[in-house]
Amino acid sequence: xxxxxxxxxxxxxxxxxxxxxxxxxxxxxxxxxxxxxxxxxxxxxxxxxxxxxxxxxxxxxxxxxxxxxxxxxxxxxxxxxxxxxxxxxxxxxxxxxxxxxxxxxxxxxxxxxxxxxxxxxxxxxxxxxxxxxxxxxxxxxxxxxxxxxxxxxxxxxxxxxxxxxxxxxxxxxxxxxxxxxxxxxxxxxxxxxxxxxxxxxxxxxxxxxxxxxxxxxxxxxxxxxxxxxxxxxxx
Amino acid sequence: xxxxxxxxxxxxxxxxxxxxxxxxxxxxxxxxxxxxxxxxxxxxxxxxxxxxxxxxxxxxxxxxxxxxxxxxxxxxxxxxxxxxxxxxxxxxxxxxxxxxxxxxxxxxxxxxxxxxxxxxxxxxxxxxxxxxxxxxxxxxxxxxxxxxxxxxxxxxxxxxxxxxxxxxxxxxxxxxxxxxxxxxxxxxxxxxxxxxxxxxxxxxxxxxxxxxxxxxxxxxxxxxxxxxxxxxxxxxxxxxxxxxxxxxxxxxxxxxxxxxxxxxxxxxxxxxxxxxxxxxxxxxxxxxxxxxxxxxxxxxxxxxxxxxxxxxxxxxx
Numbered sequence: 001x002x003x004x005x006x007x008x009x010x011x012x013x014x015x016x017x018x019x020x021x022x023x024x025x026x027x028x029x030x031x032x033x034x035x036x037x038x039x040x041x042x043x044x045x046x047x048x049x050x051x052x053x054x055x056x057x058x059x060x061x062x063x064x065x066x067x068x069x070x071x072x073x074x075x076x077x078x079x080x081x082x083x084x085x086x087x088x089x090x091x092x093x094x095x096x097x098x099x100x101x102x103x104x105x106x107x108x109x110x111x112x113x114x115x116x117x118x119x120x121x122x123x124x125x126x127x128x129x130x131x132x133x134x135x136x137x138x139x140x141x142x143x144x145x146x147x148x149x150x151x152x153x154x155x156x157x158x159x160x161x162x163x164x165x166x167x168x169x170x171x172x173x174x175x176x177x178x179x180x181x182x183x184x185x186x187x188x189x190x191x192x193x194x195x196x197x198x199x200x201x202x203x204x205x206x207x208x209x210x211x212x213x214x215x216x217x218x219x220x221x222x223x224x225x226x227x228x229x230x231x232x233x234x235x
Numbered sequence: 236x237x238x239x240x241x242x243x244x245x246x247x248x249x250x251x252x253x254x255x256x257x258x259x260x261x262x263x264x265x266x267x268x269x270x271x272x273x274x275x276x277x278x279x280x281x282x283x284x285x286x287x288x289x290x291x292x293x294x295x296x297x298x299x300x301x302x303x304x305x306x307x308x309x310x311x312x313x314x315x316x317x318x319x320x321x322x323x324x325x326x327x328x329x330x331x332x333x334x335x336x337x338x339x340x341x342x343x344x345x346x347x348x349x350x351x352x353x354x355x356x357x358x359x360x361x362x363x364x365x366x367x368x369x370x371x372x373x374x375x376x377x378x379x380x381x382x383x384x385x386x387x388x389x390x391x392x393x394x395x396x397x398x399x400x401x402x403x404x405x406x407x408x409x410x411x412x413x414x415x416x417x418x419x420x421x422x423x424x425x426x427x428x429x430x431x432x433x434x435x436x437x438x439x440x441x442x443x444x445x446x447x448x449x450x451x452x453x454x455x456x457x458x459x460x461x462x463x464x465x466x467x468x469x470x471x472x473x474x475x476x477x478x479x480x481x482x483x484x485x486x487x488x489x490x491x492x493x494x495x496x497x498x499x500x501x502x503x504x505x506x507x508x509x510x511x512x513x514x515x516x517x518x519x520x521x522x523x524x525x526x527x528x529x530x531x532x533x534x535x536x537x538x539x540x541x542x543x544x545x546x547x548x549x550x551x552x
Contacts, residue, residue, distance in 0.1 A: 039264065058275070093283040168351075
């Protein structure tokens, strides 16, 4: 604080005592604005494999948008409305694309050993988002209010009952599954994906597996002038 | 290429993977890439939806079942009355049935939950709905007054008779001592064919009821519902839940879950569901922990697919 009571810019380098100040300092140090919204990337970030993560996020946007329309109209609307059936179709196909992009992204990151250099949490959050997305999609299939959802509920109950959770995660209880599908699981997927993206931004894209300090691209000066490329240390 | 084996360690240390990149950079526009991604995926979603649509096979109702397969309906109703159906002997969380449920070693996980969704098949599926009719069948009072052993004797005899009847047709059953069972089941069949049974069973949960457990379990106890699923390649031995009706990809991401049921030593085990759920939980945890597992994390170095990913970088190094 300065004499007028406002926060001085220079205090960020000082020892802060409030929880809020400490939290801000911690966040800004690990995720400065130029890392969060970069205008440049290392030269090796140049392959089609990198588009699949963004493709999965774009698909998730369509899943949420079409899901909001479906849920606002109720789970049986699409049986009696042409528009509803189209929205239901777009919900289905955005989910299919979401999983295709996510699986390719996951395999790509595996073959790149993308957990290297302190990026293990990025990998783990990616796997968790994949697993939670599977549960979310499963509950969606239970909400179709048609023959598919009847049969899936009948068949799936056995595995859930066998492990003792079928009474509380009752696949034949439409109200219960509706709550899981439109509130709890999307919230979980959204939070985990957001955390995953923040980790990617904070820690940067993993360099090539066989990159060496003698590589020309590391030893020669940068040819592109991009103001945001002076990143802090990767944590 | 470097002669030193590249590190695949997850640890942050003083190496290129851990340090901020200080080499060449390229321009990158995050929001532009997101915008392009949203447009491309949007075109794909709209295109796929317009061309392929989505499946929507109508629900099976107790009315449609009773109309299409009356013999199966009567046989199932008899089993519900006699307590010999799949649901009647299921155990937790629907009812107390001794020595059922899959075990993990000595632990019966299924029974640990207790009876949380109580279902008495004779009452909930047959006598309860019949009693709601304006003129309940006389046989109902005979059934209610009878001893448990007598009821079991009637339903057992009628089940045998139905099995032996031509086409299992209830109207062609041989004469025998079946007590009120034929009258009860034929009344229930009529009630179902009129469409009154669906509402009666669903209404057991009260005016507002989103729980379809009873209706789905009743359907599943019969052969008709399972036969429809079999015809639509949806049963467990047909890769089950990962499929959906019609020629659609379904939940293809459940392929590994369905796969284990096709492996005889797993799918044929008495506790197959526990085994499959356990295997999948374990594999999911292992996937998350790949960076910590020597061997699994080293495969990308042994099979250098990364050279395709970073071919431009390696070419210009």
